Amino acid sequence: MKKVLSLVLVVCLSVTMLCACGSDSKTEAKKESDKTLSMATNAEFPPYEYVDGDKVVGIDVDIAQAIADKLGMKLKVDNINFDSIIPAVTSGKDQIGIAGMTVTEKRKKSVDFTDSYATGVQAVIVKEDSKIKDAADLTKKGANNKIGVQLGTTGDLYCTDDVENAGLGKVEKYNKGADAVQALVSGKIDCVVIDNQPAKEFVKANKGLKILDTAYKEEDYAIALAKDNSELRDKINNALKELKADGTIQKILDKYITAE
Template identity: 40%
Template sequence: MLFVLTIISLAFVFGCGNNEASTEAGTEEDKAGSGNKLVMGTSADYPPFEYHETSNGNDEIVGFDIDLAKAIAKEMGRELEIQDIGFSGLIPALQSKRVDIVLAGMNPTDERKQSVDFSDKYLTTEFAAVYMKEKPVTQFADLKGKKIGVQLGTTQEQAAKDAGLETVSLDKYPDLIQELKSGRIDAVLVEDTVAAESIGSDTALDYKIVPEIAGLDIAVALPKDSELTGEINEAIKTLIDNGEVDKLKDKWLKLK
């Protein structure tokens, strides 16, 4: 009986050890950056940079940043995987290494640089105020004393506060436009290219560049001390030099 119990105990121990090893191996395979995969985080509610497009029942994330990420991955010889995450959750996703990179119209501010690293810039944009035509914004002074919508955790949010504006912060940009149309806010502060895309054929909306608030550079965000930073910078330089970035600007970033 003692011999039988000993054999059973050993079998149990070795069985548990094999299961644990398998679990660890599976976890390692699931980590971002494993193998030939490049995992990108974005917040797909921000046209024309990244947004959902449905065609023939198929949902796809498209936009300037998406095409740029595909081009970067191709230059690096990697397969791109995209994860849609709320904007305020993108930096935590980098810190926990759920994603390798973030492309989401993100500005490399000093505050963000304390948490993550950034590539060289790939675009520079200006700020614009989106407003209802019946309540036009003709100058920066028109924003004073009004409720200005900004996306939570963005540079626009901080820029608006620094400019002394009263802000209403929401996580999703489309929700801000709905708040604007409902009259609960007076304008939305956003990048010029996003403003142009927002109004589209909507005759009730318009926008105005706000030069009083300095424009911003856009770059790829990466985890601190990422081994990919050098490769990303090389890919961006190549795509700028060969005119691919300009082609993407012409395709996606339409200003009036």
């Protein structure tokens, strides 16, 4: 009988120890998670984010790193498709989404946004001999252009609403901005609407293209977070205020965007 009781006690102790170890592992994993700032981005948007060697670099990565440093956290970068960023944030896979992302009413239905950290311009890329002379030509009465955009970007949202839904042309959607530009080069589309900074890089890399003098839209960039993560949003907003005040954000912008 004593042997049976001893065996029962050993089993109970073993189970207790296993549960304790399991609990400790979960606690340690949570502590490690709390120290990591996971950022979802799409590294197809130079100079905001792009791949250099085996690393994702750019304005947004440097700003996210500066924020992580302020919060005493380690930055983890998750490079995914642009239209997967908001789902990654809402599902909790990543804590923040930062990819030259504009605050729009549609996006605000799914996520919250921090204060703006930069201003962007949606530019129009055309061939040098294009009949499109002004951004307004895309939405004028009787227009019928094929416009290339990167899927899920504000260029996509704006052009779909302003052009395609209005019966003023066709919007061709590509996973990468570079793919849209190549479609323009090969004559498959009439123009590309994309953020001004990557537009400059694409024009520089492809002869025979130019950016129209008039912008399609002007917009503010901010960081997306899950709606139930107001605590992190407030911490990031405080960090952004400090980084703006001490000139860090301006230094980052100047590092990647040189005056012409």
